[in-house]
Amino acid sequence: MTSVSHAPHSLPSYLNPDELGPWGIYLQQVDRVAPYLGSLSRWLETLKRPKRLLIVDVPIQMDNGTMAHFEGYRVQHNTSRGPGKGGVRFHQDVTLSEVMALSAWMSVKNAAVNLPFGGAKGGIRVDPRQLSVGELERITRRYTSEIGVIIGPTKDIPAPDVNTDERVMAWMMDTYSMNEGSTATGVVTGKPLALGGSLGRREATGRGVFTVGEAAANHLGLDIAQARLAVQGFGNVGAIAAQLFVEAGAKLVAVQDHSDTLYNPAGLNVAQLQAHVKSTGAIAGFASGESIKPAQFWEVDCDILIPAALEQQITEANAPKIRARMVIEGANGPTTPQADDILAERQILVIPDVMANAGGVTVSYFEWVQDFSSFFWSEEEINARLVKIMREAFAHIWQTAQTHQVSLRTATFIVACTRILQARQLRGLYP
DSSP states (O other): OOOOOOOTTOOOGGGOTTSTTHHHHHHHHHHHHGGGSGGGGGGGGGGGSOSEEEEEEEEEEOTTSOEEEEEEEEEEEEOSSSSEEEEEEEETTOOHHHHHHHHHHHHHHHHHTTOSOOEEEEEEEOOGGGSOHHHHHHHHHHHHHHHTTTOBTTTEEEEEOTTOOHHHHHHHHHHHHHHHTSOOGGGOSSOOGGGTOOTTHHHHHHHHHHHHHHHHHHHHTOOGGGOEEEEEOOSHHHHHHHHHHHHTTOEEEEEEOSSOEEEOTTOOOHHHHHHHHHHHSSSTTOTTSEEOOGGGGGGOOOSEEEEOSOSSOBOTTTGGGOOOSEEEOOSSSOBOHHHHHHHHHTTOEEEOHHHHTTHHHHHHHHHHHHHHHTOOOOHHHHHHHHHHHHHHHHHHHHHHHHHHTOOHHHHHHHHHHHHHHHHHHHHOOOO
């Protein structure tokens, strides 16, 4: 009998780990955790291959009568522990590599805080600022119809992400429900309260960032009441996190978004800045801060730095200049592996995204549970449950880091990947 040679570990071209996009960064992070998985390492390749990738054409009629086509994605990375869970972003720079990585980080994030979800993510390559409200609704509904074959309350549950919000989730829920012939509130989370949304959801990610930051500060002996804070991105996550830190006594000394970088060593007024952003859409023009060059943001003398914007913001170019004691990743994938190593060498503690920004998906889980039961909790109950889950998850990950003498990121991956691969092993392969 002639033996046939197989290459079970060869990767399709679109999974090329040598291209250091977001997916390449994720693969490097997985490789770092491999030595700590023991017998589960035989399943490691599972984490390097998304379960399902869907690329869809999203055609809509524009307001001027012309036809336009946009590219949309929905990636389900892993569903061993439960249905896929992850946001949908509308951004002109969305790529398949980015969505794949974000879906994988959702797998890790959900497992890290022990939620019964797998990881998924979606996106459309479009600049929503160039769309009217009508065009935005049409692109949302068409995209939802296109990915409707793989989403559902027990299959894959989208949520808001960059440039999507409660209104977009309402359109997605309605579109899916119309196609199904019955109201399915649990198909998405982050919905308006009137449509089965949850109290506390909008503030949840920022609250989670603050909760783990507070826990880490205790380990470092850092008094938050005396801390100086720098925040990149002043949207939902950055603004709420800044607000909670300031309420605890910290000073917001620097803030950056797409429009400007503001610095005030005496502290920026968060409430006034939030009102300014709400009325103008950006921090530019806020009177009480000095405008500095974007690159100078990373050199600001501070105790806590929160990148809460987009991926790959902290690189080997600016990591040596950072002067914070602690970096809390509010955004997904803001630090490259090379920058991670530099920060570790400089003894700057990094609380990774897959731990730090898990507050949003935790309250999304609460929303999903409430939709199934049609019984809703008070905001106090939700916040208390969120803080409890985040503190317990952080404590477990901190102890894992101490046990193995590894970074918090590697410790988070150890905890999460162990849980994912245990589920994979227990379920076995079908057929």
